[in-house]
Amino acid sequence: MKFALFLPTEPNEMWRLGAQLGVTEAVTGIPRVRPEGPSSWGFLPLLHMKQRFADMGLNVAVIESTPPMNNIKLGLPGRDKEIEQVCELLTNMGAVGIPVWCYNFMAVFGWLRTSMSTVSRGGALVTSYNHELMEQAPLTEAGVVSEEQLWENFAYFLERVVPVAEQAGVKMALHPDDPPISPIRGVGRIFTSVEAFKRMLALAPSEYNGLTFCQGSFATMGEHIPTAIRALQDRIHFVHFRDIRGTARSFVETFHDAGPTDMAEAMRCYQEIGFSGVMRPDHVPTLEGDANDTPGYTTRGRLYAIGYMRGLAEASEKAPLLSAD
Ligand code: CS2
Numbered sequence: 001m002k003f004a005l006f007l008p009t010e011p012n013e014m015w016r017l018g019a020q021l022g023v024t025e026a027v028t029g030i031p032r033v034r035p036e037g038p039s040s041w042g043f044l045p046l047l048h049m050k051q052r053f054a055d056m057g058l059n060v061a062v063i064e065s066t067p068p069m070n071n072i073k074l075g076l077p078g079r080d081k082e083i084e085q086v087c088e089l090l091t092n093m094g095a096v097g098i099p100v101w102c103y104n105f106m107a108v109f110g111w112l113r114t115s116m117s118t119v120s121r122g123g124a125l126v127t128s129y130n131h132e133l134m135e136q137a138p139l140t141e142a143g144v145v146s147e148e149q150l151w152e153n154f155a156y157f158l159e160r161v162v163p164v165a166e167q168a169g170v171k172m173a174l175h176p177d178d179p180p181i182s183p184i185r186g187v188g189r190i191f192t193s194v195e196a197f198k199r200m201l202a203l204a205p206s207e208y209n210g211l212t213f214c215q216g217s218f219a220t221m222g223e224h225i226p227t228a229i230r231a232l233q234d235r236i237h238f239v240h241f242r243d244i245r246g247t248a249r250s251f252v253e254t255f256h257d258a259g260p261t262d263m264a265e266a267m268r269c270y271q272e273i274g275f276s277g278v279m280r281p282d283h284v285p286t287l288e289g290d291a292n293d294t295p296g297y298t299t300r301g302r303l304y305a306i307g308y309m310r311g312l313a314e315a316s317e318k319a320p321l322l323s324a325d
């Protein structure tokens with residue numbers, strides 16, 4: 001298992017801080033390109049981006065971003081063009097050697113919170129969600145989107161894309177819905193439980209059809225983390241390490257060391273199942289000295305998280321030796 005950070009596609013201080021923390025793996029988006037040039041998912045933009053990271057000693061292990069997918073998710077005309085673009089991304093990722101693609105199937109809007117400035121330990125800021133505050137929210141332009149429709153649209157997408165992922169040698173890693181509650185503003189959500197992921201994996205029993213085990217999202221589902229890790233272990237291609245307190249209807253994100261989940265047990269579990277992929281700290285609190293302009297992805301909180309994760313991992317790796325004394 002290797003540690004990673006979510007880094008912008010262009011160098012910034014986090015690239016250098018990551019390298020100083022001993023982080024070798026980068027999770028990033030699809031590169032920005034000039035309007036007249038090749039698409040963001042073209043071979044050369046991906047190659048130049050991967051090389052730019054490599055020139056700074058960082059290995060792009062995961063792309064956690066997608067070409068447009070809303071027509072795919074909603075089953076609208078234009079979805080076949082979007083599928084074509086996803087296939088082009090996967091083919092080019094394989095060609096430049098980026099082995100994992102993290103995507104999600106949340107239609108219309110992605111991860112969502114009702115507060116981005118909830119006060120946590122010592123005045124740090126975290127995000128939180130209270131479904132009551134969303135119950136009067138108007139429908140979106142998509143209107144009512146049922147879970148059945150989303151399952152149909154997902155199956156249509158998956159059967160066309162998995163063969164391309166296999167050919168490219170790129171592992172698809174579906175991220176859970178966050179929050180894992182359905183519907184929100186009339187839009188259903190389906191990847192909201194371990195059972196849903198078992199159903200998803202059975203739709204295409206290929207090792208290239210896998211998941212991002214976002215520990216915070218599974219904790220929000222109310223799942224027991226070690227049980228969930230073991231239940232899905234064969235298809236976990238990427239891990240997000242974080243914690244929350246509460247339920248899918250009402251939760252607050254926590255410091256990695258201050259939530260209800262036994263994070264040491266979770267880390268031991270990843271090692272026990274022989275997870276050999278990449279793990280990144282997911283959302284972190286905004287600490288004193290950082291602006292709260294990128295909630296969950298600020299600098300100081302991520303430095304603390306990486307240090308904590310590394311300590312847990314090292315202690316866990318050595319635990320058998322220590323207990324042998
Ligand atoms: C986070 C998101 O919601 C989460 O748990 O990991 O920021 C995540 O990066 C995206 O929703 C994944 O596509």
Ligand code: MN
Pocket residue numbers: 175214215216217240282
């Ligand atoms: Mn996540």
